[in-house]
Amino acid sequence: MNSEAISATLSKHPALKASKAKLEAMEPGSYVVHRSWGFGQIKEYDEADQKLVIDFKGKKAHRMDPAFCVGSMDVLSPKHILARKETEPAKVKQLVEDDPVQLVIDTLSAYPNQAASAIELEIVLAQVIGEEKFKKWFSNVKKQLIKDPRVGVPAKKTELYIVRDEPVSAESEIMEEFSNTRSARRRISLAEDLLAASIKEESKASLGTVLNGITEAVRDSNQLDASERLYGAFVRDELAKILGHDASASAPTQAELIKEVRGLTAIAEKIPVHFQSRFLDLVKETHPLEWREIVFALLKTSQGKFTTECINFLMENGQAEELATVLKRWKTEQNLRAPVLLWVIKNRHSKKFSKLLHDLINPRLLGAIFFAIDYEALQSAGTRRIPLAEALSDDTDLISDLLAAADTETARDLGNSLLLNQGFEELTKKSLLARFIKLFPSLQSLVSGEAETKDEQFLVSRESYEKKRIEYEEIVAKRIPENSKAISVAREHGDLKENSEFKMAKQDQGVLMGQKAQLERDLARARITDFSEASTDSISVGTIVDLRDVASGKAVRYSVLGAWDSDPDSHRIAYKTPLGQALMGKKVGEHVKLKIGTAHQEYQIAGITRFIDAK
Numbered sequence: 001m002n003s004e005a006i007s008a009t010l011s012k013h014p015a016l017k018a019s020k021a022k023l024e025a026m027e028p029g030s031y032v033v034h035r036s037w038g039f040g041q042i043k044e045y046d047e048a049d050q051k052l053v054i055d056f057k058g059k060k061a062h063r064m065d066p067a068f069c070v071g072s073m074d075v076l077s078p079k080h081i082l083a084r085k086e087t088e089p090a091k092v093k094q095l096v097e098d099d100p101v102q103l104v105i106d107t108l109s110a111y112p113n114q115a116a117s118a119i120e121l122e123i124v125l126a127q128v129i130g131e132e133k134f135k136k137w138f139s140n141v142k143k144q145l146i147k148d149p150r151v152g153v154p155a156k157k158t159e160l161y162i163v164r165d166e167p168v169s170a171e172s173e174i175m176e177e178f179s180n181t182r183s184a185r186r187r188i189s190l191a192e193d194l195l196a197a198s199i200k201e202e203s204k205a206s207l208g209t210v211l212n213g214i215t216e217a218v219r220d221s222n223q224l225d226a227s228e229r230l231y232g233a234f235v236r237d238e239l240a241k242i243l244g245h246d247a248s249a250s251a252p253t254q255a256e257l258i259k260e261v262r263g264l265t266a267i268a269e270k271i272p273v274h275f276q277s278r279f280l281d282l283v284k285e286t287h288p289l290e291w292r293e294i295v296f297a298l299l300k301t302s303q304g305k306f307t308t309e310c311i312n313f314l315m316e317n318g319q320a321e322e323l324a325t326v327l328k329r330w331k332t333e334q335n336l337r338a339p340v341l342l343w344v345i346k347n348r349h350s351k352k353f354s355k356l357l358h359d360l361i362n363p364r365l366l367g368a369i370f371f372a373i374d375y376e377a378l379q380s381a382g383t384r385r386i387p388l389a390e391a392l393s394d395d396t397d398l399i400s401d402l403l404a405a406a407d408t409e410t411a412r413d414l415g416n417s418l419l420l421n422q423g424f425e426e427l428t429k430k431s432l433l434a435r436f437i438k439l440f441p442s443l444q445s446l447v448s449g450e451a452e453t454k455d456e457q458f459l460v461s462r463e464s465y466e467k468k469r470i471e472y473e474e475i476v477a478k479r480i481p482e483n484s485k486a487i488s489v490a491r492e493h494g495d496l497k498e499n500s501e502f503k504m505a506k507q508d509q510g511v512l513m514g515q516k517a518q519l520e521r522d523l524a525r526a527r528i529t530d531f532s533e534a535s536t537d538s539i540s541v542g543t544i545v546d547l548r549d550v551a552s553g554k555a556v557r558y559s560v561l562g563a564w565d566s567d568p569d570s571h572r573i574a575y576k577t578p579l580g581q582a583l584m585g586k587k588v589g590e591h592v593k594l595k596i597g598t599a600h601q602e603y604q605i606a607g608i609t610r611f612i613d614a615k
Helices: 003-012 014-024 066-072 081-087 091-096 098-107 119-127 132-148 170-180 185-196 201-220 225-244 261-270 273-286 291-300 305-318 319-334 339-345 356-359 365-377 387-394 399-402 408-422 426-439 440-446 462-493 500-525 578-583
Strands: 031-034 038-046 051-056 061-064 074-075 116-118 159-161 459-461 528-529 544-548 556-560 573-574 593-596 600-610
Touching: 003 014, 003 066, 003 600, 014 066, 014 528, 031 066, 031 081, 038 365, 051 066, 051 544, 051 593, 066 074, 081 091, 081 098, 081 119, 091 119, 091 261, 091 356, 098 116, 098 119, 098 132, 098 159, 116 119, 119 132, 119 159, 132 159, 132 408, 132 440, 170 185, 170 201, 185 201, 185 225, 185 544, 201 225, 225 273, 225 387, 261 291, 273 291, 273 305, 291 319, 291 339, 305 319, 319 339, 319 356, 339 387, 339 578, 365 408, 365 440, 365 556, 365 578, 387 399, 408 440, 408 578, 426 500, 462 500, 462 528, 500 528, 500 544, 528 573, 556 578, 573 578, 578 593
Parallel strands: 459 528, 556 573
Antiparallel strands: 031 038, 031 074, 038 051, 051 061, 116 159, 544 556, 544 600, 593 600
């Protein structure tokens, strides 16, 4: 933009005077990064239209108002690595392949004070390397950066990568910080960094101080929990090996720290990912007679990558057949927890695990998935995400794979379970149900208007009804008008075919209208109750039930309330949930089998009182 164009823009938008330098930088040929459109290049400024013409990578040239761009677009320095990728592609490619540390230094050099957060740096480098290759590439480069004296590497993602004015060896930096901290946790972390830095021979003389400090922390510190103490012992022993010491001479040993089987599950939940494999080896070494039972118990309650580690460990140690048998038994008993179910569905097409999982992929597994999602929704307060529910929604082939051997009645039962499940939003339920109907067209009745008869009305408390009504009014009176205004404003930003703000606002409009329609249907079907009609003859909506565990005698109390009244923290369950349905109609003295926690338990109905009388 020339001076006349800038003056015209500032005259039209006086509030942009503080951004004059940014407008001046918007010259033809400059590279930019837009908040919505990504990386591009300014081709020209159309004076007649007073618009910048910007060529975004992989898209048509886009015409944009400079005033709008001030808040949504950054103009890159010619030294910026993304600009250099365009102007010096061969040089940047050479850095990527042969000198990645220098590439990182060059990238940081374009930032103020030659420093950028880990998140900023990774976003930019991912565009240079390519999203597919970046994770593996950067994992290797970080190890080199830790060893390079020119770069300061942050301990947390919220901290900064820095190009140092004067090179400092990684060992010196770590040793200095180790001496200055008394935190046992931090000392273990620093000793781990020291191991990653590939200690030079001349540095080993001072390593004894670090080893003594770690040994003392593991032995005496009251700051560490069991998993931290175990990992600290592992780091201690690795340092001892480097110094030529007998690693088994330090107390407590790693074996001593895991000799109590009862504490292994708690330890496994918190150990670092890269230590999980070593932890399982240590379990086998320490408990040679009972390691199989221990690892299966750990698998049952495992999460994330530890689930994969447990399964791989069992497979590698000749337990494939036993593992297949155990997984089938857990499915039958509804003891497959969400993380293991998540692993099963993600690996169902893997050649490595095809024999192991073949007999699991059937309609009954979908029932186990629904039960696990519903249970997790009941146990989690608020709107915490449920990964298993997200996986079921995102994997478009999963339902068809699981229902391949199902008959219509089985599919209908599972469809009804989906409609009653508390782990999905209503719009997601409809999307998933559409996959059922594609396979079994007769299930259309589950969602047709004809099916919504008086028999399908449901009971709700006045309090929960008011919350739904307020949510509806918020959407109708505030969010939809705000969205309409956002659409109107977005129209002014340029060509609608290439206008991301307009597209996002229109997508929001679709979501809001869907929510509005669903709330209208729900509110129309809801029947408000004060629970005064409940009796104590049997469990019904509005009763408090006292249960007694037949095996242990332990007592638990639940309030069975309306369809929108679930509150796990207060032990309130909706009567429409699987747990609520299992209790409905039962009388004092009768027995019921429920899955509360991680296993089936048999309870006796010890007492029934009315919720309204307990207020």
